[in-house]
Amino acid sequence: MNLAPSPSMLAAGLPGPMGADRCDDEEVASICPLLTPSPSSGFDHPLAIISQAAGGMSYGQKISPTSIDNMEIPTLAALSGNAALGYVGLTAARSEHSQGNTEGEPRLSDAGSSVVGSSSSSSSALHEPTACAQLLGARHYQHLATGAHGDAFACQENGGKPALAARRAPGEYCFLAWNWPLIRKASFWGCVSLLVACTCVVIAVMASLPGECSPPRRWWQGSLFYEIFPGSFQDSNADTIGDFQGIRSRVQYLKSLGVRAVRLNSIFPAADHYPEGYDTPRTLSGIERALGTERDFEALVGTLHRHNISVVLDLPLHPHFHRLRADDEGERGIAVSSSENATDDDNFTGSSPSSLLIPPLVQVQEQESVVKTLEYWLRRDVDGFYLKGLENFTEEPDFPAELRRWRRILDGSGREKILMCSVHVVDVLAKSGDAVGLRSVLGTIDLVDVLIELAAGNGTARGVKQQVNDVMSGPLYSEPVHPWVHWRVGGEGVQRLSSRLPTANGSLAALLLFSLLPGTPSVFYGDEIGLMDSSDPEGDRSDMGHLYHLAPMHWTQPGPDVGFTRHGILPWLPRSESWSYIGAGRQSALRDVARLRQSTPCIFMDGVWKEHRSVPNYELRNVGRDLLVLERWYPRRNSYVVVANLGPAVRQCDLSSRYYGGEVVADLQGRVGRYVTFKSLRLFPGEAVVVKLDK
Known part of the structure; x- marks a missing residue:
């Protein structure tokens, strides 16, 4: 169904004595697809036919009244569909021009009224041959991509926007042939294996950590x-x-x-x-x-x-x-x-x-x-x-x-x-x-x-x-x-x-x-x-x-x-x-x-x-003639004290001014693990005791 365009739309799209209402070529190129119904895939533009009949005039050439008069116009019967409609418009324009317009330009009867044509809206739009030629010039359709079969108007359905690239057949995409179920399974089990491996590494590192942080030493140091x-x-x-x-x-x-x-x-x-x-x-x-x-x-x-x-x-x-x-x-x-x-x-x-x-x-x-x-x-x-x-x-x-x-x-x-x-x-x-x-x-x-x-x-x-x-x-x-x-x-x-x-x-x-x-x-x-x-x-x-x-x-x-x-x-x-x-x-x-x-x-x-x-992390003190007291320490560790009696008699000493008490870790009297104090320490001849002091 073809709709006739309104006069305002036509006036905006046609060059002529409209004064300030005349638009430049770029505006015409953007509006012209809206004035023309979507052609079929087998559409041949009438101007192209005219061009061929005139002996090689290209579609992009500017059409003048003189050239139209000299054209050999095909009969209406030879045209079909939209081509016939365009032909009717051209005939009407030619008859009006032949009657002799004294002003030398086509003129609209009423710029504010609707232009009604008995044939179609396209015949009204083509009253001015020069304007129509400019509207339908190839340079105004340079932004439209040619269709797959060379159809210049195949992209008009995109609203005048550039056409997308030609679609490719599904068989041309390689990833469609991939074994996606197998890929999904491999990805899933790969992720699971990676998680298990990371867990094992963490467990192995934790198991290899020493029970306590001690300074490094060689096999012969302190052994x-x-x-x-x-x-x-x-x-x-x-x-x-x-x-x-x-x-x-x-x-x-x-x-x-x-x-x-x-x-x-x-x-x-x-x-x-x-x-x-x-x-x-x-x-x-x-x-x-x-x-x-x-x-x-x-x-x-x-x-x-x-x-x-x-x-x-x-x-x-x-x-x-x-x-x-x-x-x-x-x-x-x-x-x-x-x-x-x-x-x-x-x-x-x-x-x-x-x-x-x-x-x-x-x-x-x-x-x-x-x-x-x-x-x-x-x-x-x-x-x-x-x-x-x-x-x-x-x-x-x-x-x-x-x-x-x-x-x-x-x-x-x-x-x-x-x-x-x-x-x-x-x-x-x-x-x-x-x-x-x-x-x-x-x-x-x-x-x-x-x-x-x-x-x-x-x-x-x-x-x-x-x-x-x-x-x-x-x-x-x-x-x-x-x-x-x-x-x-x-x-x-x-x-x-x-x-x-x-x-x-x-x-x-x-x-x-x-x-x-x-x-x-x-x-x-x-x-x-x-x-x-x-x-x-x-x-x-x-x-x-x-x-x-x-x-x-x-x-x-x-x-x-x-x-x-x-x-x-x-x-x-x-x-x-x-x-x-x-x-x-x-x-x-x-x-x-x-x-x-x-x-x-x-x-x-x-x-x-x-x-x-x-x-040196030691202190050696003698108590009397035969008692020796040795203290050992290290940063952030318990200190240790050993008291030895190297004399021939029983010795009793009071070391509470320096030490209070601690746990016995080595002894000759079977007191390992017991808590002792240094207030009154009694040692037999040849006896020694090793104590871990309280912090």
């Missing part, structure tokens, strides 16, 4: 060391001498004490008979046959490692290299120093032979170089070395360089290894002013061995306090990266601890006290059970009197064999007359302290880093 003379610990083959298999059979005992490292004294082939000549080894790259074979040694190391116990060897650099050098000089008639007969006590007394007789550090003979010795034992999985007698080599010009070379060999072994030496090395270098040598020792050594000398008599407590304070105020504690102190009160070169104290069980009290010092404590085998020197009243072994402190270990109550070897066989040294604590389980106090060292920073740490320097 309990246990020193063993292999020939006197346990005999497994009834040859009267202890061996590697015997030590291996007692690993559970070592583990029950909380031992973290075993230090083996000389295990090398002796120049004379073993064990009497243990201090004069023939070579440092071999094993004494009386102790076992290399396979036995490797089996012992493997067993200890499986129980998380490390192995440290004593390397007697002196007098071994001193003896080799003396033999070499003897061939040229050079006198040998009288110190050739010195024992390992030189390590603790500080005595040393003449520097002219000290052998080179690198080698005396190529096969006996220190480097080759270290490599030999590292291949057998040893965890560290005690360089005994190192203080006798500090005057060598290559001392710092060789020490650093040994350190590199240990660091290149793939596992964390340690080097130990005596505190006399530090003392000698400090007194001589050798800053280079001192720095090399402090930078390469891990543990510095310190022997606390305990002697019976008045002033024991005061003497111990002075020795400890001298070490703590020395160069070892000036920096946190310096070596830790390896504390001990006994060893293979000194008299038995129980033989030096006035009471038999004083050794265990001393061990409890010194096990709480800042650093790494050490126990000489048998001190935890109060083992004394060998007893030889008849003088059957008087030629070995200098070895009486190496008495066989007591594993049972006093008897003929004390559990050291098979029944009816006498050990290589007379047994000790001391009563063993093992039967009563008294050594459990040492086990409690060892466990405390593994979990409590107050005990195992050697100081507190404060104001860019290391501050």
